[in-house]
Amino acid sequence: MTSQISAWERIVRVNLGSRSYDIVINEGGTSQAGSLLARWLKLSTAKGLRVLLIADAAVFHVHGDAVQRSLEAVGAEVRAAIVPSGEQTKSYAQTQALYDHLVDMTADRKTLVVAVGGGVTGDLAGFVAATYARGLRFVQIPTTLLSMVDSSVGGKTGINHPRGKNLIGAFHQPLGVIIDLATLKTLPDREYRSGLAEVVKYGVILDAAFFGFLEQNIAGLNSRDPEVLRHVIARSCELKADVVRQDEYETTGLRAVLNYGHTFGHAFEALAGYGALLHGEAVSIGMICASRLAESLGRITPNDTCRQIDLLSALHLPVTVPAEMQDRHADIVGCMMLDKKTEGRELRFVLPSRIGHVETVRGIAPDIALRCL
Numbered sequence: 440m441t442s443q444i445s446a447w448e449r450i451v452r453v454n455l456g457s458r459s460y461d462i463v464i465n466e467g468g469t470s471q472a473g474s475l476l477a478r479w480l481k482l483s484t485a486k487g488l489r490v491l492l493i494a495d496a497a498v499f500h501v502h503g504d505a506v507q508r509s510l511e512a513v514g515a516e517v518r519a520a521i522v523p524s525g526e527q528t529k530s531y532a533q534t535q536a537l538y539d540h541l542v543d544m545t546a547d548r549k550t551l552v553v554a555v556g557g558g559v560t561g562d563l564a565g566f567v568a569a570t571y572a573r574g575l576r577f578v579q580i581p582t583t584l585l586s587m588v589d590s591s592v593g594g595k596t597g598i599n600h601p602r603g604k605n606l607i608g609a610f611h612q613p614l615g616v617i618i619d620l621a622t623l624k625t626l627p628d629r630e631y632r633s634g635l636a637e638v639v640k641y642g643v644i645l646d647a648a649f650f651g652f653l654e655q656n657i658a659g660l661n662s663r664d665p666e667v668l669r670h671v672i673a674r675s676c677e678l679k680a681d682v683v684r685q686d687e688y689e690t691t692g693l694r695a696v697l698n699y700g701h702t703f704g705h706a707f708e709a710l711a712g713y714g715a716l717l718h719g720e721a722v723s724i725g726m727i728c729a730s731r732l733a734e735s736l737g738r739i740t741p742n743d744t745c746r747q748i749d750l751l752s753a754l755h756l757p758v759t760v761p762a763e764m765q766d767r768h769a770d771i772v773g774c775m776m777l778d779k780k781t782e783g784r785e786l787r788f789v790l791p792s793r794i795g796h797v798e799t800v801r802g803i804a805p806d807i808a809l810r811c812l
Contacts, residue, residue: 447465447466447669448463448464448465449464449465449669449673450462450463450464451464451673451676451677451680452680453592453593453612453680453683453684454680454684455612455683455684455687458594458612458687460479460612460613460614460615460616461479461615461616462591462592462615462616462618462676462680463475463615463616463617463618464618464620464669464672464673464676465618465619465620466619466620466621466665467619467621468580468617468618468619469502469505469506469509469555469580469617469619469621469622470505470508470509471509471617472506472509472510472553472578472580472617473485473509473510473511473512473513473515474509474513475615475617476488476510476513476515476551476553476578476614476615477513479578479614479615480614484513484514485510485513485514485515486513486514486515487514487516488514488515488516488549488551489515489516489518489544489546489549489550489551490510490515490516490517490518490550490551490552490553491518491520491537491540491541491544491546491550491551491552491553492506492507492510492517492518492519492520492553492555493520493522493537493552493553493554493555493556493560493563493564493567494506494519494520494521494522494554494555494556494560495521495522495523495524495555495556495557495559495560495582496521496522496523496524497524497556498555498556498557498582498622498625499519499521499555501622501625502555502580502582502619502622502625503519503521503555503556506553506555506580507519510553515551518540518544520536520537520540522536522537522556522560522563524556524559525559525713525714526559526599526604526708526713526714526718527713527714528559528560528563529559529562529563529597529598529599529605530598530599531598533563533598534563534566534567534598537563537564537567538567538571541567541571541572541575546571546572546575547572548572548574548575549576550575550576551575551576551577551578551614552564552565552567552568552575552576552577552578553577553578553580554577554578554579554580555580555582556581556582556583556586557581557582557583557585557586557590557630558581558583558585558586558589558590558591558718560586561579561581561586561590561591561596562590562595562596562597562598562605562608563596563598564577564596565577565579565594565595565596565597565611565613566596566597566598566607566608566609566611568596568611569596569609569610569611570609574611576614577611577613577614578613578614578615578616578617579591579592579613579615579616579617580616580617580619581616581618582619582622582625582626583626583630583631583633583634584623584626584630584631584633584634584635584637584638584672585630585633585634585636585637585718585719586634587618587634587672587675587676588634588637588638588641588671588672588675588676588679589634589637589675589679589697591613591616591618592616592676592679592680592683593612593679593680593682593683593687593694593697594610594611594612594613594683594687595608595610596608596609596610596611597609599713602709602774602777603705603709603774603777603778604705604708604709604713605705606777610687610688612687618672618676620665620668620669620672623663623668624663629717630717631663632719632720632754632755632756633717633718633719633720633756634719635660635719635754635756636700636719636720636722636723636726636751636754636756637675637719637722638653638660638671638675639653639723639726639747639750639751639754640697640699640700640722640726641674641675641678641679642794642795643699643726643730643747643791643794643795643797644696644697644699644789644791644795644796644797645678645682645696645795645796646674646678646795647793647794647795647796648795649674649678650746650750650794650795652670653671653750654746654749654750657750657753657754660754661753661754661755679697682694682696682697692799695787695789695799696789696797696798696799698789699726699729699789699791699797700722700723700724700725700726700727700728700729700789701722701725701778701789702725702729702775702778702786702787702788702789703724703725703728703729703771703775703808703811704718704721704722704723704724704725704726705721705725705774705778706725706770706771706774706775706778707721707724707725707760707761707764707771708721709774710764710767710770710771710774711761711764716761719756720756720757723751723756723757723758724757724758724759724760724761726747726751727744727747727748727751727758727759728760728811728812729788729789729790729791729811730743730744730747730790730791731744731811732788732790732803732807732808732810732811733790733791733792735807735810735811736790736800736803738790738791738792738800739790739791739792739793743791743793743794746794760812764812765812768805768809768812771809771812772805772808772809775805775808785801785802786801786803786804786805786808787799787800787801787803788800788803788808
């Protein structure tokens with residue numbers, strides 16, 4: 440059955456010159472995918488357009504098939520590739536399997552890759568699109584809160600190495616992003632809360648007023664109030680789009696602010712075994728570790744850390760390092776040394792100087808960082 444499309448819609452533009460694209464945010468957009476793609480490709484009909492639809496197994500029959508029908512309705516030839524759920528899917532093996540699909544399709548530069556699912560699916564599909572035939576066009580259709588506000592925007596794609604997250608990847612901007620807020624209705628609670636961690640991050644790093652809005656709307660966030668979510672998702676996308684516009688390839692250091700909490704968080708995520716801690720859960724813990732580190736260096740007040748702890752806790756996110764990791768100092772340092780911000784084996788951390796502003800700080804000794812565990 441075709442889903443109803445709401446009258447409410449917001450378009451956030453990611454301004455990157457010839458690589459600019461729109462993030463379309465509405466309710467019911469999965470059933471609009473075909474018409475949106477035809478518009479973005481400037482086609483009166485998509486007849487003859489070949490599409491590899493890469494969908495998470497958990498959402499294909501809930502949302503992916505609606506996207507497929509929408510694409511086929513405008514004339515596209517669609518091949519669906521369903522990938523397993525979970526962080527382990529961002530692997531060499533799954534990448535090769537998707538390359539095989541493209542070879543079987545005799546894909547060429549005009550072939551389109553469409554990702555339907557969370558951040559794992561989007562990162563994997565984007566990396567395949569970036570590297571097959573030296574670059575295919577692709578579209579992101581995120582179905583989790585985390586992927587809506589973070590991974591689907593900005594063109595970072597990648598897969599994991601067994602020793603580190605996202606170590607193999609490429610920058611490859613999408614043709615566009617379709618965010619259908621209706622997909623959040625089917626999102627499991629733990630996945631939803633994982634996404635809230637990245638929302639809180641935007642308030643800490645870029646927008647004190649937005650952080651205050653989150654503090655004032657805890658009940659609405661916990662109940663998935665549509666009005667609250669509309670504002671939260673649109674504002675998060677606006678904030679990330681502006682950072683990406685200014686530092687697309689992480690050459691000026693500005694884009695590094697988006698990694699607040701991630702140096703610690705990625706280490707916890709890897710050491711727990713991918714999937715044991717969800718990305719947002721690890722980032723939530725990592726933000727508190729980073730805030731405590733900033734506090735120990737005299738960069739922020741204890742109240743700034745407490746506000747983050749109170750907000751994350753109220754959203755039912757973890758804020759303490761799992762007991763089994765607190766003594767694995769050498770392993771944690773080893774993982775942090777693989778962080779993409781590390782230069783010359785010197786740890787660098789994104790640390791707050793107040794709510795709404797962070798800076799990259801270098802030259803912090805591992806033993807100083809580990810005290811924050």
